[in-house]
Amino acid sequence: MTAPSYAHGTSTTPLLGDTIGADLDRAVAAHPERDALVDVASGRRWTYAQFGAAVDEVALGLLAKGVRKGDRVGIWAINCPEWVLIQYATARIGAIMVNINPAYRAHELEYVLERSGASLLVASLSHRTSDYRALVDQVRGNCPELRETVYIGDPSWEELIAGGTVVPYARLAAVAAELSCDDPVNIQYTSGTTGFPKGATLSHHNILNNGYWVGRTVGYTEQDRVCLPVPFYHCFGMVMGNLGATAHGACIVIPAPSFDPRATLEAVQRERCTSLYGVPTMFIAELNLPDFAEFDLSSLRTGIMAGSPCPVEVMKRVVAEMHMEEVSICYGMTETSPVSLQTRRDDDLEHRTATVGRVLPHIEVKIIDPATGVTLPRGSAGELCTRGYSVMLGYWNEPDKTAEAVDPGRWMHTGDLAMMREDGYVEIVGRIKDVIIRGGENVYPREIEEFLYAHPKIADVQVVGIPHERYGEEVLACVIPRDPADPPTLEELRAFCEEQLAHYKIPSSLRILGSFPMTVSGKVRKVELRETYAEQP
CATH class of the missing domain: 3.30.300.30 (ANL, C-terminal domain)
Structure with missing residues (x-):
């Protein structure tokens, strides 16, 4: 009899029961002199001791501005150290960080600020052709809960830090004592490929554990240096990247404010990075640089590819020419913090290109008939569902939309068409709505x-x-x-x-x-x- 398309990731290692702030404290205590964060573009770098102190400065500054547990703080910025500081500082005081895509224009910015009820916004001054200050001024009148905007690279950022000096440091410990790992800590507005974006609300427990297990699966230790050309405003950057690194005492390396293939390879070479992240199109752009062969990438051993399937020929070159023999493929979605399935360090080329791996520890996956909800036998295509610690708390203030995505059994319905092999590895066939029906044939x-x-x-x-x-x-x-x-x-x-x-x-x-x-x-x-x-x- 064929086994059902169900798998449960077991492990003798328990989930982390900490808040993000407590986990960072542990990393600071264990690795005070090791690099925590390097910004190649500006030349700035922080050891774990320095990074922990910088996070506390920002956290105190937020408290001085009246930010309290449960308040929403928007972050609308390109990749920069301040983005990372806001991520950990909001988590430390129990505020909920709201990620905002740097490419958003006025209408989209207003939508996210108004829907989330953000009371404070931290923003870059500009990005490409966008003048952020002008756009904020344009929407402020329609966002009544927005009290103030702090601009990175502007005196208002220095004022934020300076304001925290009047707050007793003991306040941080008192605030931390009131936090639970199940508190919401992040709202991410999903990309909205259909309809208006929804705010996936994630807890400390959701994203800290997912970052930890993704990093553990690729073997991170305090010796690793993780190059992150992927955007922080999405889970790939801030969870799999930032939290995946700090949960193991590794170093976060920011190669550039936004993706630049040459800057990425220069950062890997200069900082001797051991891991590199990207979607397949990023790796394709790096491999296609005319002088690609001149970069010394010998320090690389691993990395993560996600976002879309990796072509076989691209994977062959990443392994052979970029030295990423242990590169991992991840599958996930924002609503599941994000990763549910991941290939392992010793998987062969076929598993890394034809599948998205097998279930991670402490997570369940199943493949069902979308019409009946019945679990299908292995080898059959159906909708992929996932359950466990990683499933979001819900869509912010949208219980009806939450109920459509997460069923009464707490299974998240992904909308992806998938097939589970006999060995438990999963192939993504496509989105259910992407299937082409030509003359009665499913393509x-x-x-x-x-x-x-x-x-x-x-x-x-x-x-x-x-x-x-x-x-x-x-x-x-x-x-x-x-x-x-x-x-x-x-x-x-x-x-x-x-x-x-x-x-x-x-x-x-x-x-x-x-x-x-x-x-x-x-x-x-x-x-x-x-x-x-x-x-x-």
């Missing part, structure tokens, strides 16, 4: 994308379904060519697929693009590709 875009990555003229590819009068839907390949001057033709693409793919899987349309629309978490917005090309001939 899974991931399978076609993986095949097309091997085409010599293709650097990246996304497959979506678009309306077709006869078949209902047809297969569209959206391609980023290796050489923009010599893109593949539809005829070349179809010839490449002949004899290898069933006829109904072969793309009938092709679009050559320079880039893909992306969510904040590094996932391609397939819904936007479908909408853009649905009406085009």
